Amino acid sequence: MLDLAQRIVFCALLCSVYASCPPRCECSEAAHTVKCVSRDLRSIPTGIPGYTRNLFITGNQISRIGPESLKGLDNVTNLSLSNNRISEVESHTFAGLRSLRSLDLSNNQLAVVHPEAFTVQNQSLRELNLSRALYNHSSVMDLATSLRWSSLGTLKGLDLSHNGLIYLPSRIFSHLSNLRRLQLSNNSLVAIHNSTFSGLERLEELDLTLNALKTVPEEGLRELDSLPSADLLLGENPFTCSCGIEPFALWLNRSQGRIGDADGLVCAFPASMRNTSMLAVGSLTLGCHQWGAGAALVLQTSYVFLGIVLGFIGLVFLFVLYLNRKGIKKRIYEMRDAGRELWEGHHYRFEIDSDPRLSQASSSADV
Template sequence: MRPLSTSRGCKRGGAYKSGMMHLLVLLALTLSCHCCPDRCLCSSQTVKCQNQDLDAIPSSFPTTTKIIFVTGNNISYINKDSFPIRLDMLTDLYLSGNELESVGAMVFENLPNLVRLDLSNNNIQAFSERALPVENTLQVLNLSRSFHNHSCMDAVLSVLQSGNLLMLKVLDLSNNDLVILPDDAFSSLSNLVNISLQNSTIISVLNGTLKVPPLRDLDLRDNSLRVLPTTTLAEFSLKPDLSLWLAGNPWRCDCFIEEMLLWLKNSTQVMDSQNLTCASPEALRHQPLLQVELSQLKCLGEMEGVLETSYVFLGLVLALIGVIFLLVLYLNRKGIKRWIYNIRDACRDHMEGYHYRYEINSDPRLANLSINSDV
């Protein structure tokens, strides 16, 4: 009977040890899923890794995290390895001010329920079209102050046109070097209601650029707009609920702005219409657009600008010719010096001959000698 008892005891001991091992493994997994990353602060379901001079995204976030702040660091790139753990509860991700240069493919693949993404204040030069999963829930995208080169915007525009951001409602592209937006830049964003394009050096809004049915807020302040085309004004008029901000642009108050001026005085869509002022011509500078009369709009401003540009160009050409002339003189200085000396010697010999003849003609005795010598 004792051997049987010993066998049962061994089995019980083995089962006990096995259970303890499973418990330890589960405990380790639980701790690994709920621990706070190094150099970060965790409170409730929010993780903050701010201004810690990090060079990479922390690899272990609690699986219950809803909001992550990784801002003010030195993270030059993010890729699919930046978020290795699936975070189903994460809704807000803030990655501003990290000097980001590259956003790789599938970087947000493990963040399926992301609603707000902030990539502002970076220096993004490469943005993969596959950075976001095909099926995503992103509603707010902040790309302000992230692209300092116009050529880098092509990849981002491709992402916007991909058709994967069907739930996007708010888009911030302010303080970027956009210049000109393609006709269909926002055509795939069927739920977009708010666009900020402030201070993006935009020189024109093309027809069809803003064909977004639910659009309600459009910020075009502090750009380089001089006049809005009639077709663009017609698009705005088709959206009676649209609110516009247009202040801070160098409006050119000449005959080409007549249609816009009439629209502005009869529209209630421009929220800052009182702050719109003329930048040219000089006679109307700083005058509010709403106070400009149609009789004051002249077409001379365009010609004056052309003439001014022509004079500047002519001055540059003349200056270039002068520089080339001086350069030629400098390179041929020895030959020119020799040529001047030869001319001087020739002139001296010639003048000495004249001087000798003058002396002979002025002295009768020398004149007689000259006659006798001739005889």
């Protein structure tokens, strides 16, 4: 009889646990985990158990999330919403998840990111994954505003890889003062400008591999030097080893201790320099300085020669004027007299036309 009672209690507990799991989801109280993977869900399911710490809602058809989507999930620390085709994240969507430490929004289509989309109570968020998450590169302006307004002062890791980013707005990371890891690989960044990484003095890892950097000008080098503690990755960029690359090559040799893939950095263009180590470019003779010195000498010589020629022409002209001074003076007088006669003729004609008596006489003659 006791054994039967125990079985009934066990079944009741089992049924209650099963009943608390949302439809089309898998729940494990022991692992504090709920998974709703590839279930064609159109919204965040309701009835997620309060014990949930790890919540995986991935591979569904959820287009928008807002504050009402994640109510009552105070214990969730790891939330994955990847691959859901999410296009809009409203402000304070995650504000109720006061224990949230890791948020994965990768592989979505974020076109609208509201200013306080990533605000979390107690600023508990440590990891934010936005890899392959932005709908297009124009969404980066929304993202910049959200990173500024979402109170992410305790964020440690940010992944923005595989987003086709062409540029980064100035000071986009300035409010992420505690960021340690920044992933920017597999984008289309063509330059590093002043204030690109402003505010990231504590950064420890910066991945810029597989972008479109042909060189890093002095402005960009100063920006990278403003990250004194960061280990850098710069591989798989199409570096062009022409004269303009020399300051960058010299900087690489000076800073190779903090560049994790320095030995693997090679020239992509021109063809004659392809696969040449970037560390060797600084010591190679590209002909830049020699050409520049020679060109400067040639240019200076040309200026001197041109000055001599122009001076000689000027002297000849003055000499010709001197020899023909009488004829020139006579010609000037003749032009003056001709102009005076022309002026007097016009003046006389004007007086005739303006005399009313002459006008009346002319009218009577016509009658």
